[in-house]
Amino acid sequence: MNGNKGLLLVVSGPSGVGKGTVCKYLAENETDIFLSVSATSRKPREGEIDGQHYYFVTQAKFDDMIENDELLEYAKYISSSYGTPKKPCFERLDKGDNVILEIEVQGGTEVKEKYPETVMIFMVPPTMEILKDRLVGRGTETEEVVEQRIKRAYEEFGYLDKYDYIVVNDDVEKASERIKAIICAEKQKMQRTAENIKKELKI
Numbered sequence: 001m002n003g004n005k006g007l008l009l010v011v012s013g014p015s016g017v018g019k020g021t022v023c024k025y026l027a028e029n030e031t032d033i034f035l036s037v038s039a040t041s042r043k044p045r046e047g048e049i050d051g052q053h054y055y056f057v058t059q060a061k062f063d064d065m066i067e068n069d070e071l072l073e074y075a076k077y078i079s080s081s082y083g084t085p086k087k088p089c090f091e092r093l094d095k096g097d098n099v100i101l102e103i104e105v106q107g108g109t110e111v112k113e114k115y116p117e118t119v120m121i122f123m124v125p126p127t128m129e130i131l132k133d134r135l136v137g138r139g140t141e142t143e144e145v146v147e148q149r150i151k152r153a154y155e156e157f158g159y160l161d162k163y164d165y166i167v168v169n170d171d172v173e174k175a176s177e178r179i180k181a182i183i184c185a186e187k188q189k190m191q192r193t194a195e196n197i198k199k200e201l202k203i
């Protein structure tokens with residue numbers, strides 16, 4: 001993937017922290033940010049649109065996608081499968097867009113292993129009480145699923161040291177600004193830019 005102009009970013013964090021909200025805000029407000037649309041075997045929530053929030057597929061279709069090498073990464077989360085379609089991500093990276101994968105920790109670390117230049121961001125809530133309030137407040141999960149997801153949150157915190165940045169989501173706009181600042185700094189890292197700059201300046 002060296003030579004691609006855009007940055008590949010992974011945004012992970014516990015369910016309900018606000019990853020979807022912040023990433024959507026960024027994609028809607030920044031013309032050079034593309035939010036990858038994942039495939040999942042999970043059933044759509046009320047209001048979720050196929051092809052926009054996810055590609056909702058059967059487990060059999062998901063298994064075919066794995067078989068045909070169509071996924072950049074994939075993982076099981078609780079009892080459903082989730083994966084990143086490869087083609088749109090590479091097309092956008094080649095165009096120079098920054099591509100955000102809003103994915104869980106196992107898939108995130110798989111991406112980092114395959115593509116070490118990936119920028120890894122872990123989003124956390126201001127407090128665990130606020131996390132639970134957001135998850136319950138979203139109103140999309142049963143009490144049992146909320147408990148499963150909170151339990152899973154503690155497991156996910158075990159992956160923190162695999163990430164480059166922590167972003168606290170206390171406020172959607174502030175969290176988005178922090179991610180934009182990370183993108184800006186990463187774009188100017190020596191190892192990403194030195195070769196091009198040397199060519200340009202003939203040094």
Ligand code: ADP
Nearest residue numbers: 015016017018019020021134138169170171172
């Ligand atoms: P995730 O994608 O991480 O599971 P969502 O983006 O669905 O989380 O957000 C969970 C809930 O929290 C939603 O109802 C969303 O509107 C709300 N939310 C997200 N970010 C904030 C924030 N900074 N302050 C208050 N509520 C938020």
Ligand code: 5GP
Nearest residue numbers: 038039074075077082083084102103104107
């Ligand atoms: P949800 O069911 O709340 O939409 O998503 C559950 C979890 O799956 C979240 O942590 C979300 O980031 C993650 N997820 C969504 N898409 C993908 C994907 O393509 N790959 C992986 N590994 N995780 C994903």
